[in-house]
Amino acid sequence: MSAALPREALAPPAATPARRARFRLPAPFLLSLPALLALGGALLLPLLGVAMLSFQGFDFDTGITPGWSLANYAELARDSLFHEALARTFRIALIVTALCVLLGVPEAWIIHRMAPRWRGLMLLVVVGPLLVSVVVRTFGWMVLLGTNGLLNQAMLALGIPGAPFRMMFTEFALILGLVHVMVPLVVLSVWASLGRLDPALLRAAESLGASKAATFRRVVLPNIMPGVLGGALMVFCLSASAFATPAMLGGKRLKVVASMTYTEFLNTLNWPLGAAIAVLLLLAILAATLLWTRLVERPALRRLGAA
Amino acid sequence: MKRLLLAATSMLALATGQAMAQQRLVVAAYGGSYEKVMREQVIPPFERANNVRVDYLTGNSTDTLAKVQAQKGNQQIGVIVVDDGPMFQAIGLGFCQKVTDRAAVDALYPIAVLGDGAALGTGFGYTGLAYNEKLFRERNLPVPTSWNDLTRADLKGRISIPGIDNTYGVHTVAMMARINGGSEREPGPGFRAMREKVNPNVLAYESSPGKMSEMFTSGEIWMAVWGSSRARAMQVAGFPMGFVAPKEGGVALMTATCAVEGNPAPELAQKFVAHLVSPDVQAAFSKEYGSGPTNRNTQLPPEVAQHVIYGEEQVKTLIGLDWSVINPARQEWTRRWQREVER
Numbered sequence: 001m002s003a004a005l006p007r008e009a010l011a012p013p014a015a016t017p018a019r020r021a022r023f024r025l026p027a028p029f030l031l032s033l034p035a036l037l038a039l040g041g042a043l044l045l046p047l048l049g050v051a052m053l054s055f056q057g058f059d060f061d062t063g064i065t066p067g068w069s070l071a072n073y074a075e076l077a078r079d080s081l082f083h084e085a086l087a088r089t090f091r092i093a094l095i096v097t098a099l100c101v102l103l104g105v106p107e108a109w110i111i112h113r114m115a116p117r118w119r120g121l122m123l124l125v126v127v128g129p130l131l132v133s134v135v136v137r138t139f140g141w142m143v144l145l146g147t148n149g150l151l152n153q154a155m156l157a158l159g160i161p162g163a164p165f166r167m168m169f170t171e172f173a174l175i176l177g178l179v180h181v182m183v184p185l186v187v188l189s190v191w192a193s194l195g196r197l198d199p200a201l202l203r204a205a206e207s208l209g210a211s212k213a214a215t216f217r218r219v220v221l222p223n224i225m226p227g228v229l230g231g232a233l234m235v236f237c238l239s240a241s242a243f244a245t246p247a248m249l250g251g252k253r254l255k256v257v258a259s260m261t262y263t264e265f266l267n268t269l270n271w272p273l274g275a276a277i278a279v280l281l282l283l284a285i286l287a288a289t290l291l292w293t294r295l296v297e298r299p300a301l302r303r304l305g306a307a
Numbered sequence: 308m309k310r311l312l313l314a315a316t317s318m319l320a321l322a323t324g325q326a327m328a329q330q331r332l333v334v335a336a337y338g339g340s341y342e343k344v345m346r347e348q349v350i351p352p353f354e355r356a357n358n359v360r361v362d363y364l365t366g367n368s369t370d371t372l373a374k375v376q377a378q379k380g381n382q383q384i385g386v387i388v389v390d391d392g393p394m395f396q397a398i399g400l401g402f403c404q405k406v407t408d409r410a411a412v413d414a415l416y417p418i419a420v421l422g423d424g425a426a427l428g429t430g431f432g433y434t435g436l437a438y439n440e441k442l443f444r445e446r447n448l449p450v451p452t453s454w455n456d457l458t459r460a461d462l463k464g465r466i467s468i469p470g471i472d473n474t475y476g477v478h479t480v481a482m483m484a485r486i487n488g489g490s491e492r493e494p495g496p497g498f499r500a501m502r503e504k505v506n507p508n509v510l511a512y513e514s515s516p517g518k519m520s521e522m523f524t525s526g527e528i529w530m531a532v533w534g535s536s537r538a539r540a541m542q543v544a545g546f547p548m549g550f551v552a553p554k555e556g557g558v559a560l561m562t563a564t565c566a567v568e569g570n571p572a573p574e575l576a577q578k579f580v581a582h583l584v585s586p587d588v589q590a591a592f593s594k595e596y597g598s599g600p601t602n603r604n605t606q607l608p609p610e611v612a613q614h615v616i617y618g619e620e621q622v623k624t625l626i627g628l629d630w631s632v633i634n635p636a637r638q639e640w641t642r643r644w645q646r647e648v649e650r
Contacts (some may be wrong), residue, residue: 082646148527251513252470266369266370268638
């Protein structure tokens with residue numbers, strides 16, 4: 001990303017091919033060098049360290065045993081607990097992504113259509129939760145969702161049959177908490193696309209007799225699709241690697257891959273196994289991201305003429 | 308103006324001079340009520356007496372052990388306080404420096420001197436069943452008396468047990484094994500009982516003392532496997548907490564401390580370890596945290612003494628687990644717990 005920007009900005013458009021060949025390489029490279037160094041030092045090197053760690057062994061009395069083996073990966077391939085956690089992680093991430101898109105896109109559209117003075121306020125209300133720590137927000141849900149919590153008390157007072165329900169430590173609570181945390185990301189990303197939407201398009205659709213619903217479906221939606229797809233991808237990646245919300249609302253029973261990594265690193269002290277889990281999670285998310293861009297995002301954008 | 312500037316610079320010089328003279332010591336120990344006692348009554352006198360600043364790192368035993376393991380070769384932590392089981396692991400891993408203060412070692416009950424003087428016990432407690440006295444009375448539930456009360460149908464979904472990463476969780480499996488015909492060496496029956504009879508009753512496995520307290524106060528749980536000191540701290544805070552040693556036996560749980568091998572301030576660390584087992588500090592912990600003193604010279608007023616494990620005779624009434632068997636198998640126990648019980 002950072003490498004592409006300076007090139008577009010700086011490559012002299014009228015330069016001859018020969019001059020371009022001489023200057024194109026070093027300038028962008030030099031300009032992106034600080035970013036590359038920071039990225040390399042703060043992201044790639046540690047990741048490499050984690051990857052290397054995952055090939056080592058572990059013994060509690062002697063600690064980490066050096067060596068190169070695939071034993072950790074072989075163990076995870078056989079481990080039904082890991083399979084369960086991996087399946088749960090991706091199931092939850094998919095559901096959360098779908099819900100966030102279903103909620104976030106209309107939300108952004110509604111806010112976009114508001115009078116300017118309400119718009120700013122409402123945007124602040126939506127984004128506000130991002131200003132509060134995830135841990136605090138999740139604690140709020142714990143208070144609401146408990147057997148004696150507000151929600152159950154309200155349902156009891158309304159005489160809803162079956163109340164009180166057990167909501168804490170269920171996947172329902174986990175999904176609810178994650179959606180609350182993630183919706184603003186979709187709203188923001190769609191909001192940015194809406195800002196680039198030409199108002200004349202809407203008037204044109206209206207003048208040609210399109211209904212409100214048809215305008216939204218056939219004019220607005222295609223135009224904000226990059227924002228929707230980008231927001232969805234962001235939510236998916238963050239939900240799949242979320243740690244605090246699953247740990248707090250799901251409890252120890254509902255393990256996700258991130259909480260398994262935590263346990264191996266901090267409780268069992270088996271760092272190499274924890275590293276192997278982390279590497280697998282990274283690869284799984286990376287694969288899902290690539291598949292998403294290839295199978296959904298790119299065809300969708302191409303069909304809409306945006307890419 | 309000039310004079311003011313001069314005054315300011317000399318003040319600054321004084322302040323930095325002081326800061327340079329002041330050494331630092333990092334202490335890693337438990338959070339919750341334990342941390343409160345440490346910060347209010349244990350650390351300030353030590354800081355004054357030794358002109359040192361103490362930094363406090365909160366974590367339960369396995370967290371602290373993980374930190375020490377992570378900093379192997381470049382230790383930042385001077386003193387750790389962890390449960391006896393993890394302390395034996397720390398000694399085995401060579402993380403503990405032998406205690407140099409012979410007088411401090413000799414003042415303790417022999418049972419509180421671990422690993423030939425590598426670590427010292429700082430307080431006695433025991434694992435048993437904590438329950439909400441008020442709720443039990445209101446609902447006419449019989450008061451728990453046995454480890455088997457964890458399987459009671461009328462407590463379904465109202466029980467919490469700390470996870471296997473916590474000493475209380477290890478104690479629970481070990482006791483379920485013992486009363487079902489197994490032992491530390493043969494934990495199979497314990498895991499089976501946990502899986503088939505206890506697990507359906509458990510609302511959540513919760514290792515954090517803060518969250519456990521929260522679940523008790525909100526009425527989410529009615530009973531839990533917990534420590535005598537933790538229950539005592541809730542009582543002192545005004546919660547109607549009942550606590551029993553089950554008839555099969557409460558399990559002895561000692562908190563222990565050691566100076567970390569290769570830490571940057573070894574002398575201070577040794578002094579702090581001796582400070583933790585001094586009679587004054589021990590009495591403060593007995594009063595505020597509900598742990599029994601390990602230093603035999605500690606004098607407790609009767610109203611404090613009746614709530615803690617006081618004296619070696621009382622310690623002997625508790626069940627002591629065989630950590631030399633559990634520690635080497637702990638990884639295996641953790642694996643089995645995660646796969647068979649905690650699902």
